[in-house]
Amino acid sequence: MSDDPVRWIRRALIAVLVAIGWAFIAWQNKLHITAPVAFVCLGYLAVVLTIVNLWRTGAAAMAPEHEGVEAWSRPIGARGELEKEKKTLLKAIKEAEFDHQMGKLSKADADAMILTYRARAIEVIKELERFEELDMKNVDPAGRPLAKDSVRDQIAREVKARLEIAGAAKDAAKKTKARADKASKAGKPAVKVETAAAKVETAVDKVETASDKVTTDAEVETTDDKVTTDEPVDSKNAEATS
Amino acid sequence: MNGETPFSPIALVGTIALLTAFVAAAWSFAAGIAGNALKSRRLVTSAVYGLYGFGALIALASSLMIYAFVTHDFSVKYVAETSDVTMDTWYKVTAFWGGLDGSLLFWVLVLALFSTVAIAVNHKRHRDMIGYVVGTIMAVQLFFLALLIYTKNPFATFLTNPPVDGKGLNPALQNYWMVIHPPSLYTGFVAATIPFAFGIGALASGRLDDMWLGSVRVWMLICFGFLSLGLILGGRWAYEMLGWGGYWAWDPVENAGFIPWFTATAFLHSAIIQEQRGMMKTWNLLLVVITFFFTIFGTFMTRSGIVKSVHAFGEDNVLALQFVAFLAVILVVSLGLIIYRQNKLATKTEFESFYSREFAFLLNNWILLACAFFVLFATMFPTISEALDGSRVSVGPEFFNKWMTPLGLLLLFLSGAAPLLAWRKTTQERLWNQFMFPSAFAAITIAGLAIGVPQTRHLSPLLADGLRLPVSLINFGMVAFVVGSIAQEFWRGANVRSKQTGGDVVTSMLGLVLSKRRKYGGYIVHLGVAVLFIGFAGKAYDRMIDRTIDKPSVAAKVGDEHSWKFGDYTFTYENLFHTSDDHKDAFTAQVSIWIDGKKIETVYPAKWDFHKNDGQLISQVAITPRYLPWHYAETAGAGDVYLVLTGYDLDSSQANFRVYLNPLISWVWIGFLILAFGTLVCLVPQAVVDRLQWKPQTRIGRAADAGLMLAIIAGVTLGIASQAHAAPPPGGGGEHVPAGMGMGAAGGGYAAQNRPANDTESHAMKELLCPCGCARQSILECDCATAAKLRAKVQAIMSGAKLDSDEGRQAAYDNVLGVFRSEYGEDVLATPRSKASWLAPTIVVIAGLGVLAIFGRRWIKSGQRDAAAAVAATAGAPAVDDKYADKLDDELAETDD
Incomplete structure (x- = not known):
């Protein structure tokens, strides 16, 4: 909603419209501001805001879906949970230190607590590092080759790959057709070659249809709880959305 | 719409605005939920704009309604019933929420404004659930709007000729406290809708991590703050207007605001356990739901006529049925979603010791919920008993006090004890170290008061008539314990920070409050509660006297027949006036107050007889606060001198006066201001603190910034306090009645x-x-x-x-x-003799404690086992790699204290 580049112009226009209306009301009342005049002004402001917001309600409903930077789900997968646990542990260590200095915890208790928290915090840091390494290697925690991005990115890559294949096939079909034309010009039988080209074009159409379908599914799957929570999360995404 | 039928363009446009708002709300509700379920960004965006548009439409309807009031459009029934031409403009504006229909529109307006702010601030942060949040808010709005459109349309017009003038606002509501008390209480009620909507959004979307908790906690704190403000302003209004010398009578309308206050407070504490330990997710969601449920239930109680109250809106069975249906929907949907999401909500609950802060919070939750249950039960008991055996019993303030006093004292003790405990466990040696100073302070206070002020040893009934304890003494001891505990926390915390930062203690204390503002803001709130209890304790020492004086005399002297003595004060009855204005007759007595032959004040207690109020007289109490140090020197005990004119005879000038000496009552108002200050400290945004941390770099500069910040908060708090003196300027020293006004009419002197x-x-x-x-x-x-x-x-x-x-x-x-x-x-009877009235609360309170004890033991065993395993694992683990230890230290250095 806030990505609208002309929003400031629109807001300024609304402000001008409100100011003109208020000035008119005041002028009509000979600049004598009384309680009724004040509430008429408020009513006018409400009318302007009503029109603007109801118009935007309709416009938003009719607008095409826009899934860009603002993805549906924020990344709260295993990595997100680890980040959260690390933050909690760091605060717990700080709190234990503070409690000890305040006299609420004996040194032995505080040390024992902090030791436990530190051990777990280091485990968490190691786990997080492992995720970073896996990101670098492009494999999942089980060692399977995997794109480092979200499921949608993986599917987008898959679609792109298929389209590239389809593009290559189209090129091949054109080449085959060109060869067939050449052959026909040369008086050679071209039926077999033309049939092969038609088959390739049909295959290309099928791949494109499949790609469209995959793209649609991708939008749904990306936001599915299970998929997002089970997947490692891209750190940039995490930063952008948290 | 011809000349014979009244036509109001305001009513027409207002009704159209409400109908359009209904359509907008229905669209937002459907688009929000469908958009979130289908993951359609455009639908959710549309729902959000729909919510903004809805808010604008309701603002339009409200502006029109107030416009109708200030322009005397009596063709609108609601305007004719709650205002007249002689009322001040301010009261015409506040008449908007002075009746049932308008109060419902006002509710919708406040929720619309709140939800607009909440959604505007959070729609990006919680974009994966915002559709459900908008849908939930709009479901609530649809309910109230449906009531407005189908049952209680404030824009309804007369079918025949409208009256020339209106009936006027209830005189009891024509008081400056009524200008701010209902909005603040409504805001508190309405604010509970936002956490509820986020809770439902989290449940419906399955995003049940801790992220929603942060937003919910802030809104619950706002709800807590406004409920507190609304309750205390209501108390102040009752104190000044009703003339019975008190500020709280456990009236059902007061209780309706108090019940969600308890549950909101319980949530604010248990949410900390979830944040610190990741436990109690289900419990916290339940508290959010219960708090919202009680706000709607309170509205139901006061508007359906199910309970009898001095300021409820009257009986309405249709409205009652509609509210019951809505309450049922709330429960079914909320509890259904909680059960549905149990797999995601289930967390392992474990505690390492009873002597831990988290367990103290659990106890606090038990007491707060026991309070909420008891107040609800006692408020509803007359209705329940009437439904069961047809006989309606009464539950007077005495019954509430017998129960709420021990529960309140327990809560007070916990508010001092919990801050002394460490998270997870506090060893015995540390317990002693922590509790020594506050306990000693409490013991010295008790001993000092018992010896120096013998009245504090007075035995009062607790729970039952047979059990009598020196409640005041215990109360003062507990207050001293809390003050000692909080002072120790501040002192030790500031010292620790001083060592860490190298700053002086004052700078460190300011820094401490701002860097750990939730914790130390909370401590300030605890301190406010302790101060409130000083005021509550004063109630035990109230004294009252009734005197009938036959004649006034402008030359009245101490000791003559025109005077009477009460405590250290002597009162002389000097004059009696009767004056009239457009909407009332005022009957005013002139009385002077003396101490040791020296006049300290002339006051003007009065009765106002509003022309349009069928003879109901409104007291104008004369309150003379005496709390400054020299007041203590002048009299044995300082406090409010509260003078009411209870009866009069205009012909003979005979007048009957009631005097209350209310010691310590000002501590109630002071305690609230401290509580409000603490709440505001908790609400300081992180961005503000970050700015303070960045510039300027010098220690003095930082301290100045922090001091300025706290001064601003204190200024806001004192701004609220200044309202306590926002009465019309007194004439000749009287509190409310300008000098020169008179009194008369037939009177009694029955009180004496x-x-x-x-x-x-x-x-x-x-x-x-x-x-x-x-x-x-x-x-x-x-x-x-x-x-x-x-x-x-x-x-x-x-x-x-x-x-x-x-x-x-x-x-x-x-x-x-x-x-x-x-x-x-x-x-x-003020205290019901039915066994059920005692048995039910006893069973619930004891059962709650029993459940806590049984589960507590289990959780502690589990926690201790896991802690031991963790220690063993740590001991058996190989030495930690220095690289990771260094990395951890780096991260710790970057973590805020």
């Missing part, structure tokens, strides 16, 4: 008749409620003729009784109650 001759009579009169239709006052306090007659009856029954032994006094007391009970029914 048949006053109790001994403690047993007084005790019995206090236990019997006056059936005159007053605000459930006892016959001891009520100033009507009926109360005077019933007091005579008590004295007649007791005449001849042997009162020289405890048994004799008890027998006489029981005899009086028995006679009244057989003659007037159970309804006349």
Whole structure:
């Protein structure tokens, strides 16, 4: 909603419209501001805001879906949970230190607590590092080759790959057709070659249809709880959305 | 729409605005939920704009409604019923929420404004659930809007000729406190909708991590703050307007605001356990749901007529049924979603020790919920008993006090003890170290008061008449314990920070409050609660006297027949006036207050008789606060001198006065201001603190910034405080009535008749409620003729009784109650004698403690086992790699204290 580049112009226009209306009301009342005049002004402001917001309600409903930077789900997968646990542990260590200095915890208790928290915090840091390494290697925690991005990115890559294949096939079909034309010009039988080209074009159409379908599914799957929570999360995404 | 039928363009446009708002709300509701379920960004965006548009439409409808008030459009029924042409403009504006229909529109307006802010701030942060949040808010709005459109349309017009003038606003509401009290209480009620909507959004979307908790906690804190403000302003209004010398009478309308206050407070504590330990997710969601449920239930109680109250809106069975259906939907949907999401909500609950802060929070939750349950039960008990056996009983303030006093004292103790405990566990040695100073301070206070102020040793009934304890002494001891505990926390915390940062103690304390503002803001709130309890304790020492003086004299002197003495004060009745203006007759007495022959104040207690109020007189109490240090030197105990004109005879100028000496009552208002200050500290945004941390770099500069920040918060708090003196300027020293106004008309002096001759009579009169239709006052306090007659009856029954032994006094007391009970029914008793009235709260409170003890032991065993395993694992683990240890230290250095 806030990505609208002309929003400031629109807001300024609304402000001008409100100011003109208020000035008119005041002028009509000979600049004598009384309680009724004040509430008429408020009513006018409400009318302007009503029109603007109801118009935007309709416009938003009719607008095409826009899934860009603002993805549906924020990344709260295993990595997100680890980040959260690390933050909690760091605060717990700080709190234990503070409690000890305040006299609420004996040194032995505080040390024992902090030791436990530190051990777990280091485990968490190691786990997080492992995720970073896996990101670098492009494999999942089980060692399977995997794109480092979200499921949608993986599917987008898959679609792109298929389209590239389809593009290559189209090129091949054109080449085959060109060869067939050449052959026909040369008086050679071209039926077999033309049939092969038609088959390739049909295959290309099928791949494109499949790609469209995959793209649609991708939008749904990306936001599915299970998929997002089970997947490692891209750190940039995490930063952008948290 | 011809000349014969009244036509109001305001009403027409207003109704169209409400209908359009209904459509917008329905669209937002559907688009929000469908958009979130289908993961359609455009639908959710549309729902959000729909919510903004809805807010604008309701603002339009409200502007039109107020416009109708200020332009006297009496063709609108609601305007004609709640205003007239003579009212001040301010009261015309506040008449907007002075009646049932307008109050519902006002509710929708406040929720629309709040939800607009909440959604604008959070729609990006919680974009994966915002559709459900908008849908939930709009479902609530649809309910209230449906009530407005189908049942209680404030824009409804007369079918025949409209009246020339309106009926006027209820005179009791024509008070400056009424300008700010309802909006603040409504805001508190409405604010509970936002956490509820986020809770439902989290449940519906399955995003049940801790992220939603942060937003919910802030809104619950706002809800807590406004509920507190609304309750205290209501108390102040009652104190000044109702003339019975108190600020809280456990009236159902007061209780309706108090019940969600308890549950919101419980949530604010248990949410910390979830944040710190990741436990109690289900419990926190339940508290969010319960708090919202109680806000709607409170609205139901006060608007359906199901309970009888001095300021409820009257009986309405249709409205009651609609509310019951809505409450059922809330429960079914919320609990259904919680059960549905149990797999995601289930967390392992474990504690390492009973002596831990998290367990203290659990106990606090138990007490707060016990309070909420008890207040709900006692408020509803007359209705429940009537439904069960057809006899309506009364539950007077005494019954509430007997229960709420021990629960309140326990809560007070915990508010001092919990900050002393560490998270997870506190060893015995540390316990001693932590508790030594506050306990010693409490012990010294108790000993000092018991020796120096013998009245504090007075025994008061607790839970039952048979159990009598020095409640005041315990109360003051607990207050001292909390003050000691909080002071120790601040002092030690500031010292630790001083060592860490190298700053002085004052700078460190300011830094400490801002860097750990939730914790230390919370401590300030605890301190405020302790100060409030000083004021509550003062209630035990209230003294009251009624005097009838035959004639005033401008030359009245101390000791003559125009004067009377009470405590250290002497009062002289000097004059009696009667004046009139457009909407009332004012009957005003002029009384001077003297100490040791020196006049300290001239006050003007009065009765106002509004022309359009069928003879109901409104008291204008004269309150003289005396709390400054030299006041303590002048009199044995300082406090409010509260003077009420209870009766008068215009022909003879005879007047009857009631004087209350209310010691310590100002601590109630001061305690609230401290509580408000603490709440504001908790609400300081992180961005503000970050700015303070960045510039300037010098220590003095930082301290100045922090000091400025706290000064701004204090300024806001004192701004609220200044409202306490926002009364019209007193003329000639009187509190509300300008000098020169008069009084007259027929009067009684009933309040002074048949006053109790001994403690047993007084005790019995206090236990019997006056059936005159007053605000459930006892016959001891009520100033009507009926109360005077019933007091005579008590004295007649007791005449001849042997009162020289405890048994004799008890027998006489029981005899009086028995006679009244057989003659007037159970309804006349302030404390119900039904076993159910005692049994149900006892069972619930004890069962709650039992559950806590059983589960607590189990959780602690589990926690200790896991802690031991963790220690063993740590001990057996290989030495930590220095690289990781360094990395951890780096991260720790970057973590805020």
